[in-house]
Amino acid sequence: MADPPPKTRRPREKYSKLICLACRTRRIRCLLPTDLTISPGPEPQDPDKACQRCRQNNLACVVDSTTLGRPGRKRMRTDESLAGGSRDAGSERRDGERRDEEELMGIAALEVEDFLLSYPEEGKEGGGGVVANVKPTRLEMSEAFLRPYHLFTALLGRDRGFARELGGGASSVPEVLEIVTVQMAEGLDRCLVWHRLFDPGIPRLPALRAEIAAMDSGQPQRLAAVFLFALLCDMAFDVPHTSLAPYRHLHSTIGGIARHHGQQLQFLLPRCEYTVQALVLAGEYKPLVFVTSQTVAPHAIKAVTYITSAKQVAFDLGYQEAGSRLREALDDTRTSSPADLEVLMLQALQWIRLTLLHDAQASMLSKADKANNTQRCAAQDCLDALHRASHLGRLPTHLLLAYDNLTCWLQAANSVGAVVSSWRNLGQLGDIVRAHQAFSVTQRARMDGLIIQNFPSAEAIVVLQIAEMRRNILQTYLVGQALFFAIMAGVLDATKHASVQPDQALSIGDSIIAQLMAHQEGDPARTAHRRFMEQFGPSRVNDLEKILTDFITAADTLVLDGVPYVGQTRHTVGNILYTCKELVETNAAKLKGWGFLDERVDTQMILFVECARRLEAMSYGAGSESAMARGCLFTATAKLVRSLHRILQGFKRALVLRGWQQQSSEGSERERESSGLASNEAGVVSEGVDVGGGAAEGNGGNIEDQFADWDIWPHFNPFDPNDFSDLFGDGFAWDMVEGA
Structure with missing residues (x-):
């Protein structure tokens, strides 16, 4: 041959x-x-x-x-932190x-x-x-x-297009009062109706303009007042309202004035209420106003500089004592005017807000220091005084939403702190979650009555919907934290780990899946941590979807004084992005552990796209090509949400392709004499998915057959097959990135 x-x-x-x-x-x-x-x-x-x-x-x-x-071989990581098996045996590539x-x-x-x-x-x-x-x-x-x-x-931090057009401030800028006339200030002020609903301390632009005109040019307070005035005008220009069309050509000029005075303010920090108000608003709506470098622009979103500086100035002005002074004023009904009471109430609300914002900067895995505990007590004292004013009927109507929001926020923050402190005690974790749920029910019943009683009917509907949206966000976040720490408690050895470390929080994905697979629902031998997840996990996907649905509904339907809904910028984009990330993690974990996606993944993908569209419509010019370069947070968030949407598309596309391959090979597989050979050669959903023999009774661990036959899920899924849930809390997901 x-x-x-x-x-x-x-x-x-x-x-x-x-x-x-x-x-x-x-x-x-x-x-x-x-x-x-x-x-x-x-x-x-x-x-x-x-x-x-x-x-x-x-x-x-x-x-x-x-x-x-x-092509060079991928360099294997040798970190000791990853030596615990963050990659499983199923991740090795076996054939083409x-x-x-x-x-x-x-x-x-x-x-x-x-x-x-x-x-x-x-x-x-x-x-x-x-x-x-x-x-x-x-x-x-x-x-x-x-x-x-x-x-x-x-x-x-990695996007080359974000904030690339930011530059240094001009050496000289025009006088803001020469550009913004009284008539223009009135028109801009009407577009701040949503901003003032969330933060009732925002002054009226015409009145603030008059105060600035009466100040001497050398007064330190004038710098803070001018910055606040220019900042509010810039925020008003961001509102997509047709009434501002005659003034749109001045938007960039006003923004330049705000940046110029803001860069001066951060070094001088005049001790006055204008400084506190301006820094709080800048951190929430314009966190890039101090930024001149593209490199640091993403870090400004955390608003550390604004919050720290504002809290220090507020402390110097005695805001932390507003609670005790408010109680004294409430007792002295003869000399305390409504205007004096409102000033004290606004200071109390501001101190609570600054305390919560400052606490949010600390690591979730670290313990609060004594200084923070002292300031938290001062915030609670302010809230107690506001409670008394509310029960006495002395709380003005326009403060009700801010009062309700900060009340629920402080309660949730205290609950999260208790979760972190008691993370090993599942009984206490459950009590904390249930106590917050009961508090939310009581608070809703009390505040709904006050809102309906004090607001006009049309405005009351808007305020009620906003209040409910925020309570749902706080409740969902708290449950996620409790689930995360409950999972950590079930994975970490109590004798070796006194607290949760970052490395441990990032490398427990496989252990979580193994723990959930170890027992079926109703198994008497299942662990207490598993029972905790069964109790609080099943509704989590619905709660996350509700956050997105509420946002879409608000963007489409809510109108206040003719102005469509405009959410607080940093609050809105942070929660929408975080919620979308949570849903992607849920699907990635189910795909890795069980080989399927959430049954509502199609709905979630639609919600992602609709949220991205609403985000781009919430700020004037957010959909333009230059919006990303200008550092528009709504545009940046919409882009990131669409990136998460593409990840879900990739997951689903791979499942569909695998299904086609399975159907084309079914005929040949029936002719195989060895069922073990068929099981070994069955396609695996993704890297890291390895069910193993006996994962589902009567199925030999063949994940392809499980995916094709939905009747098998009651034997395989640890929860109700019709209610797939996010069982992994807010901390689980890094295996989605590291494990691929």
């Missing part, structure tokens, strides 16, 4: 000699342009020379030479068929990693270079998945 002809090696393609760092990290083919000369180096390639994937995902394409002309499916799933899941693990490079403000694979610390990672604003900062 003649020898077979020798095989001819086909020409090696360009990708075999060069590869970008992003594709090398993921061990995927790097499709670089073949008609251009590309030189490897530490600097990102021009957009026309970037690889296909980097162009599609707006990533920096840093090209390097490969070893021996082939599985490799294709895993890469499809991996690319979808790693969209989050592309955002989280890169930061803009210093000195690249305009063009926007990105340092690839510069990973945050483990504490930063855990905080990003426990706190909305930390997540927002982490995601925007």
Whole structure:
């Protein structure tokens, strides 16, 4: 028999000699342009020379030479923190068929990693270079998945387009009173109706303008008043209302004036109420107003500078004593005027808000220090005084929503603190959650009556809906924290771990899934931690979806004095992004552990798209091409929500493709003599999905058959198959990124 002809090696393609760092990290083919000369180096390639994937995902394409002309092997991480088995045996690639499916799933899941693990490079403000694979610390990672604003900062930290047009403030700016006339101030003030509903301490623009005109130019308070006035005008211009059309050409000028005076204010900090009010509003609505560098723009979203400075000025002004002074004024009915009482009430509300904002900056995994506890007591004292004013009927109508919101917020913050302190005691965790639920019911009944009694009917409907939205957000967040710490308590050894560490919070995904798979629902041998999740987990997906649905409904239907709904910027974008992230984590965990997505994933994908559209419509010009470069948080959030939507699309697409492959191979599988062979060769949903034999009775652990036959889920899913829930709390998800 003649020898077979020798095989001819086909020409090696360009990708075999060069590869970008992003594709090398993921061990995927790097499709670089073949008609251009590309030189490897530490600097990102021009957009026309970037690889296909980097162009599609707006990533920096840093090209390097490969070893021996082939793509370099992915460098394995050697961190001791990951030695505990964050990657399971099922993640090894066994054959070409599985490799294709895993890469499809991996690319979808790693969209989050592309955002989280890169930061803009210093000195690249305009063009926007990105340092690839510069990973945050483990504490930063855990905080990003426990706190909305930390997540927002982490995601925007790698986007080259965000805030690239920010620059230094002008050396001189026009006088704001010469630009904003009295008539214009009245028109702008009418667009601040939603801002004033959330923060009743916002002054009227015409009155503030008159005060500024009466001040001497050398007064320190004038700087704070001018900054507050320009900031409020800038905030009003962001409202998408047709009445501002004649003044739109002045928007950028007003914004420049606000930035100019704001950069002066942060160093002088005049001790007056205008400074406190301006800093609080800047942190909530315009956190980039002090920023002149694209590199630090994402970090400004956490508003640390604004909150810390505002709290210090408020402390110097004695806001922490507003509670005791308010009680004295309530007792002295002869000399206390309604105006004096309102000033004290506003100071009490402001101190509560600043205390809660300041506490939110601390790590979820750290214990509060004594200073914070003292200030929290002062905040509680202020709230007690406000309670008394409310029971006496002395609380003005326009303060009711802020009073209700801060009351529920402080209660939720105290509950979360109790959860962190009692995280090993499941009985106490359950009592904390139930106590907050009972408090919410009581507070709702009391405040609904006051709102209906004091507000006009049309306005009362709006206020009631806003109040209910906020209570639902706080309740959902608290339950998520309780579930997370309950899971941690079930995984960590009490004799070795006195507290939760960031590394532990980021590497427990596989243990959680194993714990949930260990017992079926109703099994007498299931652990107490499992029972805790059965009690508080089943409604979580519905609660998360309700947050998104409430936002869409509010954006579509709520109108106040002719102005459509405008939410508090940082509060709105942080909660929407965080909720969407939670739903993606839920689906990723179910996909990894059980091989299916949530039964409502289609609805969730629709909600993501609709939320993105409403976010872009909430600020004037948010849908324009320049909005991202200007640092519009609504536009940035819409972009990130759409990225999370694409991840869900990738998950679902991979499941559909696998289903097609299963159907095409069913005929040949029936002819196989060994059922074990069929089980071993069955496709796996994604990297890390490995059910194992006996996972479902009568099914031999074949995940393909389980997916095809929905009747098997009652034997496999630990909860009601018609109510798939988010069982993993706010802290579980990093395996979605690390494990792919």
